[in-house]
Amino acid sequence: MANADLLVTGARIHTLDPARPTAGALAVTGGVITAVGEPAELTALRGPGTTVLDLAGATVTPGLTDGHTHPLMGLDVATGLDLSGCRDLAALRTALAEAARATPRGGWVTGWNLDHNTFRDHPIDRTAIDDVLGAVPAFLRLYDAHSALVSGRALEIAGITGPRPFAQRAEVVCDAGGRPTGHLVEHAAIDLVTPFVPAPAAAERRARLLDLLRGMAATGLTTGHVMDLQSPGALELLAAAEDGDALPVRLLIHPWCMPGDGDEGVDRLIALQRQAGRDWRVAGVKFFIDGTVEGGTAWLEHPDCHGQGTDAFWPDAAEYTRALHRLDAAGVATATHAIGDAGVRHVLDGVEALGTPRARHRIEHIETVPDAQLPRFAALGVAASMQPGHCAYTRADRTDAWSRRLGRERAERAWRCRDLREAGATLVLGSDWPISGYDARGVLAAARLRRPAGSPDTAPVRPEQALTALMALEGCTTHAARAVGEEAVAGRIAVGYRADLTAFGVDPLAAPADEVAAAPVRLTVVGGRVVHRAD
Template sequence: METQQKADMILSSNAVFTGIMDTPQPGAVAIVGNKIAAIGSEADMESLIGPDTKQYRYHNELIMPGFHDFHLHLMLGSLAQDSVHLHEARSEEEAAEMVRKFADTRPNDSWIIGFGWYHVYWENGQLPHRSTLDRVISERPVFLFNAECHGAWVNSKALEMANITRDTPNPPFGEIGKDDDGEPTGFLYETAMGLAREAFVLPHERRQRLLRSFLQQAARLGITSVNDMFPLPGLDFGDLPLYKEFEEREELTSRIHFLAPLNGDLDYAKELRSTYTSGTLQFSGLKQFLDGVPTTYTAYLLAPYSDKPDTYGDTLLPPHMIKQWTNEADREGFRIRFHACGDGAVRLGLDAFEEARRANGVRDSRHTIEHIEVIHPEDIPRLHELGVIASMQPEHLAASENFSDNAYLSRLGKEREAFTFPIKTLEEAGTKIAFSSDFPVVPLNPLLEIYRAITRVHNDGLPKGGWNGKERISLAQALRYYTWGPAYGTFRELELGTLEPGKLADIVVLGQNLFEVSPEEVRDASVRMTIMDGKIVFQE
């Protein structure tokens, strides 16, 4: 007679959220090897307990599927955490002074790198100038990403290192800021940031340290899978050789699904697709930018900006090129993910997917649109009709600390305001939704996104009932969009995303039952334990 295999580990609690039902139930999860062997009552587990079975009994802590961040920038975010943060600055001068203090602590860094400044919240609301940085640091190049990573403020030394002068032409789909005399101001828009790519050539030892630090942080936050979006406008952030090195040493404590640029070069994409196929490191498709972001008027709208009626924003690439590349990649069976913040860019993405489907036939492509910060009502049903996933980041809707500083109100105006971050509307239209952080644009913590999705308030608690309160969603749905949604989005819903026998053991235990606490306690909840592939990768 065959003896039943004993569990390596059994977790039990009064609150097990499998992701299948809308509420947690008392129960237990048994793990054998790297898989979930059984789910049931504690009594059901008796026969699985052997002499070596580790048992973890919790009272009311929530056991649930591991979080899966569907859109982040792994190495860029890790670098951000090892750089100067300028989010708190309230003026150009204050930001420059923060850069100076940081640079003094890093005498050996060849470039000084920073993140997070936001001129929209500065006293004068103006874009910064290189001369302000030159006054505090002139001998070393400085490169400072703005809050959305779609523009950078640099000093004169950085312009010199990047060979940017008054005669340098704008790169395609980017712009070198210039003053009335034609001299560079030190602001690089979109793909112009790529002219200074030398800033990101980092020593191997530092890159190892950055990746290790990221993996530790992800495990501490209960994240067991990520989707690493390599491309930024003009820059390609990713480090496949390093990821592979960590995988071979069994040091990847989070599954990495990565995306390469959609740029017309399918030979390279095919090579990646056939090379990276493991359960912990795999190619996941192609990504491209259709537009920028509303705060800098670079998101592409169908009607002019409410507070700048002379512009609609623009596409980063010509629409005919986007459609051609989409058609070609779709024909070769690639999935495509488009950054599209404005309603004009969302429509362009949907049009490109629709034309590819007409040309190549219907298949389960799981093409995706990222962000969808505003949508035209006529396009709402099209995502479901075309099988397009909405990849959304609720924390972006509260980018400003206070609701009164919310730039979307002035940029988009009253009429479009009803269709900003339309999560519930898309859900009701049958759209598949996946949540993520867009780290380092906002922090990596999934519970921030979940808090924002269920409340839609800013950090000042306003507006009462939430901004576009009708777009709030339930806690169960928010958790699914951070677990099952991304698993579906990476074609792995049969292995990941819910707690079911036979699935991979990617599990998180939270410090409280989120279904019994206030939204603020949801946001501030801690992680007790993270399990990835059947191994404990974090324990409080």
């Protein structure tokens, strides 16, 4: 056997390979794992050009995957003020007043991560903020990224004076007199304002993307399932980011298919599957069958407690199913955002109608789902993609906006990770950054804790849905690979598999979850390249 390019020793290796669950060393050649064993067994592979990494007691696992992230769209969303610390309207007003005073003439106040719970029982209305902003326009995204609050001056600049019709379920919320409140629900309504918000130059966007991906790699991430390609110039941004160097994280990208795209739009998405770079490729299509619980746009079998939520995101839900079938016939994988119980059911019905699918299909989020739907995931081969960090937006006592909208019965079916896993589903875990933090260690921990890591005083949300440490790790490795059809080349440490590796300062299968969240990441390797190494 030829000398290895890279030899990793001195570590405890969890391979997730049933044929050899643990090892003490591994070798990499040409970006692929070529040997797994004990250090003495691999010494013959060391040559003059071999890089030897003695990890001195670290624990190595297959490289972690974020099963649902938005590093492209997130560059636009996560801008300006991080409003997550604003727990009430007084705090929000103070933050906006300070920002308005510091904004130069002609500038905007922008913000993101604004919690619906900040408004308590008050409507989301620009009257709560206009007076502290003065003449400065403001564009504030709520944490779900499916809604925004804009100021009166921003409405004026965008020419929004009343309700608008949309090809999807979206709304410019207006009061009884037809006056826009500044609350914009879903992407089409938000996009009425975004063209007027100052955007960074291309060079700045490239630098921000690379910084973001480096930060992700430092938490142990090697791959991201990217659920968007909508930002203007996204393909050019990816090409520019790879100019001169490889990306720190491999990206599998799912552009959106939206209501009204028609056959022509679906054909464009099929053709787009050929687009790829060195470390990114278009690998499927993202749908929305509904919106969010807090926004009243989750598709539910019965109305929410505000009398909303009985409509799909697609005005003609059958059009969604036709697009799904057209993509499957072309062998294109799909990922569908489905939060409400009716939305989940409709997607499963659409996949079942395929008979034998040609492509892999998955459902994203699955925030509330009844017992009857659980076994259908495994039976139909539909992966369940869930984000443990989303529990942070609910409370165990059900006083949060999400729970109050749904009512107790449906809120008791919140994020049924353990039930889906035990029903045999492929369970993919991710962050949904920028909705939740991208730190892969936090994802692993929250899956086990059902609360944010490092917050022991926070009561867990439905703790019986917690995953074991092994289940959580599989959700970021073997199950993530299976969801995108890469189970023969990724997600394990075995000969012939891609050399994606994460090395922890603690054993993620043995250490308490809070310790895993704070553990140093000693090494991150993508395709045999060391993209992060801690001293």
